[in-house]
Amino acid sequence: MKRKLASIQSVLAIDPIANADAIELARIQGWQCVVKKGEFRVGDAGVFFEIDSVPPDDERFAFLWRPKDGSMVAQPANFRLRTLRLRGMLSQGLLMPLAQFPEIPSGLTTGSDVTEILRITKWEPQIPLNDEVDGPFLPGVPKTDEMRVQSVPEVLTEIAGKPYVITVKCDGTSATYGMNRQTGVFTVCGRNWSIKRGTNAYWHAAEKYGLEALLGRFPQWIIQAELVGPGIQKNRLGLKGIELRVFNVYDQERGRYLDHDEAAAMLATHGLPMVDVLERGESFAHDQASLLALAEGFYPGTQNEREGLVIRPQTETHSLVLGGRLSFKAISNRFLLKGGD
Structure with a gap:
């Protein structure tokens, strides 16, 4: 949406x-x-x-x-x-x-x-990295951008009573990795464009986690993650190096996202870090106020306000409200008031 x-x-x-x-x-x-x-x-x-x-x-x-x-x-x-x-x-x-x-x-x-x-x-944050635009985003792959719960309060009715998972939203920049189905070339993307191979943080993370080799073996997978660390936003996670926190695994052959547990198992098998789970349950019962309260907190080991949360059913579900997958976010008001992006 x-x-x-x-x-x-x-x-x-x-x-x-x-x-x-x-x-x-x-x-x-x-x-x-x-x-x-x-x-x-x-x-x-x-x-x-x-x-x-x-x-x-x-x-x-x-x-x-x-x-x-x-x-x-x-x-x-x-x-x-x-x-x-x-x-x-x-x-x-x-x-x-x-x-x-x-x-x-x-x-x-x-x-x-x-x-x-x-x-x-x-408004889009600009990260001070020496990346260069190489071309369009990966064809046929959804871009990453959840709606805020305040903008679509009807989603709370759609997810009510369903098994759910709430993950921590990391304050970094979006990165997408995968094989271009049209060209067969391993491609690295920011939020909207593919990025030239080089010494930038996007490609540094690809090399660190061996994504080119992994996705060459499994070309159906698209990895979407938050790129975090020094030089990205304000490094609120307090990291010493560039890291990824994966929040989506997309199967481009079948045109679907992996369910949460499917994605978690796949990522664990291949040594890729997933976003942290803050809460999981069998029947979603939060309202907007409780989600916004839950969104407030610190990143582990820091006194830095976390950005917020992402809320989804455990099993991928279509949303009539969103016109796509049922997935939305709650951004911490404390984070926003303290100058978060």
Whole structure:
């Protein structure tokens, strides 16, 4: 499912904020954000911009980066919507009146994606590695990007009562390894592109774990992992060298992900590290609040906030809500408030 960075949403609730005369809290989908007092009423439609959204350099958004004195400044190059705490309340994203965007067609309804109409892009972290783009991503292989539970709260109903597994989300960068079925060439990819062979961290990990030889023997497998270690993000796992934490094994011949236990057995056999399991059970019963609470914690052996969790059924399951596999994430609010990406 493609993430809706900007969408039309209805206000589900308005809550007062103690000792705040000018602002109040609006609840949209599974999110909450601070708005001007009186700007919205319950049931009103607005345009909701999720965290990590990068708005265009447009006068309607200039209040986000303009100094309090009102002086004209250009949009900062690294600007994006982030998680904030205002008057003690968590505020995630931005809600603006629908009337401010006349370019949105009048027939669109709640839930409609207006990301492209409003020229909203997604902020992506840049890792300081000497990697170079070699070409497109591996053909026929799904890219890695889970939806946040706040954006698709309906997934909680889909997974309820099912055997489940919750794994720790590592704060690194996505890496995909496999044989290109069209060319027969071992290929290393970042999140969106293949990476040239070289001394970069992606290829260093491939060599460290012998992935070219392994996947040459088993060309049906695609390994998707978080690349972590020094020089990647802030190395919150406190590692001394570049490592992988595998979160997906995809069978490109059959067009399916391996179930959790299948993947765990395969990875153990070949000495590949899997992401840590935080919780496993036979009947999923979490709600959004309990998942976000569970997401908070430290990476082992550190005082660094972990990024969050990934939640899946133990057996691969199709999601009607997501239009694909049933898999989603819960990001720690403590991590976000402390500057996590």
